[in-house]
Amino acid sequence: MSLRDKALSYHKNPTPGKVAIVSTKPCETSAELSLAYTPGVAEPVKEIADNPDAVFDYTSRGNLVAVVSNGTAILGLGNRGALASKPVMEGKAVLFKRFADVDVFDIEIDSEDPEEIIRTVKLLEPTFGGINLEDIKAPECFYIEKRLIELCDIPVFHDDQHGTAIIATAGLINAAELAEKKLDSLKVVINGAGAAGISCARMFVAAGVKRENLFMCDSKGLIIESRDDLTDEKREFAQSGPARVLADVIKDADVFAGLSVAGVMSQDMVRSMADRPIIFAMANPDPEISYPDALAAREDIIMATGRSDYPNQINNVLGFPFIFRGALDVRARRISERMKMAASLALAELARQPVTDDVRAAYGGAAFSFGPGYIVPKPFDRRVIEYVSVAVAKTACEEGLAGRPINDWEDYRKKLAERIRKNI
Ligand SMILES: NC(=O)C1=CN([C@@H]2O[C@H](COP(=O)(O)OP(=O)(O)OC[C@H]3O[C@@H](n4cnc5c(N)ncnc54)[C@H](OP(=O)(O)O)[C@@H]3O)[C@@H](O)[C@H]2O)C=CC1
Numbered sequence: 001m002s003l004r005d006k007a008l009s010y011h012k013n014p015t016p017g018k019v020a021i022v023s024t025k026p027c028e029t030s031a032e033l034s035l036a037y038t039p040g041v042a043e044p045v046k047e048i049a050d051n052p053d054a055v056f057d058y059t060s061r062g063n064l065v066a067v068v069s070n071g072t073a074i075l076g077l078g079n080r081g082a083l084a085s086k087p088v089m090e091g092k093a094v095l096f097k098r099f100a101d102v103d104v105f106d107i108e109i110d111s112e113d114p115e116e117i118i119r120t121v122k123l124l125e126p127t128f129g130g131i132n133l134e135d136i137k138a139p140e141c142f143y144i145e146k147r148l149i150e151l152c153d154i155p156v157f158h159d160d161q162h163g164t165a166i167i168a169t170a171g172l173i174n175a176a177e178l179a180e181k182k183l184d185s186l187k188v189v190i191n192g193a194g195a196a197g198i199s200c201a202r203m204f205v206a207a208g209v210k211r212e213n214l215f216m217c218d219s220k221g222l223i224i225e226s227r228d229d230l231t232d233e234k235r236e237f238a239q240s241g242p243a244r245v246l247a248d249v250i251k252d253a254d255v256f257a258g259l260s261v262a263g264v265m266s267q268d269m270v271r272s273m274a275d276r277p278i279i280f281a282m283a284n285p286d287p288e289i290s291y292p293d294a295l296a297a298r299e300d301i302i303m304a305t306g307r308s309d310y311p312n313q314i315n316n317v318l319g320f321p322f323i324f325r326g327a328l329d330v331r332a333r334r335i336s337e338r339m340k341m342a343a344s345l346a347l348a349e350l351a352r353q354p355v356t357d358d359v360r361a362a363y364g365g366a367a368f369s370f371g372p373g374y375i376v377p378k379p380f381d382r383r384v385i386e387y388v389s390v391a392v393a394k395t396a397c398e399e400g401l402a403g404r405p406i407n408d409w410e411d412y413r414k415k416l417a418e419r420i421r422k423n424i
Pocket residue numbers: 072073074075076077135136137138159160161163164191192193194195196197217218219220258259260261262264282283284285305306314315316317
């Protein structure tokens with residue numbers, strides 16, 4: 001069966017879609033019905049009306065995230081509309097649950113008007129403990145996220161921006177170490193100046209890449225100051241000098257980060273890069289250059305894609321479930337830059353640790369050890385939650401952003417491990 005047939009059958013059978021609601025309380029008897037519904041349900045209503053914080057004690061709000069999209073940048077497939085984004089948003093819900101036991105409602109909003117999206121999400125705030133924006137295209141995504149962070153008291157996080165940047169930065173830190181290159185010496189080319197490209201650029205610079213060594217291209221080529229079509233976000237990374245295409249910019253680069261579309265990188269471009277180049281071809285579902293093609297071009301590369309079927313999956317699946325887990329557990333009001341960097345450093349650190357039997361078992365007995373074929377942890381590694389969620393929660397507490405700070409970190413770590421043991 002082809003991948004297409006398998007994927008369509010997976011989504012259709014035995015029940016259409018990938019998610020369902022599960023009740024967490026028994027409702028088998030008339031007595032239980034009187035508690036779950038009227039008259040009993042009036043009691044938590046009154047408690048919450050008197051004390052809004054009680055919503056976290058009597059409802060599932062504290063573990064419920066909205067995955068919100070309008071379908072304007074679905075993976076690398078472009079603007080396919082809100083309805084067509086639903087399989088991806090249901091998929092994100094599955095990953096939230098599977099990897100971090102976070103519940104999700106997927107919300108597809110049929111609008112390209114930022115104000116309408118902001119208003120809709122703000123009105124939904126009482127339902128949720130956090131908002132994960134997904135596959136909303138640039139530049140609107142920047143304004144939508146910024147306004148919602150200002151308006152909401154719960155964390156709002158655009159996954160394509162920050163989730164991607166957090167994992168790519170972890171991968172970059174480790175790949176640079178393996179290539180024996182310092183971050184501040186790297187020439188970095190980012191192809192794609194949308195949600196993911198801009199956020200990766202910002203985080204690479206925060207991690208130590210020099211702004212002047214970072215070259216960003218969009219569909220029109222290198223982003224340069226003399227262009228009159230630049231958004232504020234693109235202008236942040238504009239270089240001086242003449243117009244150039246990717247094939248020129250990539251020469252002698254140490255790093256290529258692809259956050260654009262399938263197939264735009266050639267084997268000649270790979271060969272034109274510096275020694276021991278780092279190539280993260282992250283467009284989904286098909287990368288800028290395929291894993292086999294890149295490796296066939298030269299042997300000294302450290303190669304990653306966004307896909308699950310090759311080594312080194314640089315994909316935000318390693319981020320959003322675990323970041324929200326940590327943020328929800330301390331009731332963080334927002335997800336700060338320090339929390340994001342803490343998540344990234346935790347992932348980089350975990351990849352350097354010996355791999356456990358659980359991970360080997362989840363990957364059919366395959367052996368992994370820190371090296372060019374293993375620069376970030378595997379999503380099925382049960383330790384990711386302990387590393388990333390703890391790092392995020394701790395940083396929120398240190399920064400005074402936690403509404404419900406944790407004191408006993410060993411106990412929290414044990415609870416996370418327990419919570420996830422039943423899922424993975
Ligand atoms: N691996 C991962 O975890 C993730 C991967 N991605 C991938 O990154 C890509 C972009 O997603 P996202 O940032 O959300 O989308 P956006 O729509 O926000 O941005 C897309 C960007 O790609 C640029 N682009 C399109 N065609 C080309 C081209 N031929 N050459 C160079 N740049 C091009 C666009 O240029 P212009 O500005 O000129 O229109 C734009 O800057 C997708 O393929 C997506 O799957 C995204 C998130 C996570």
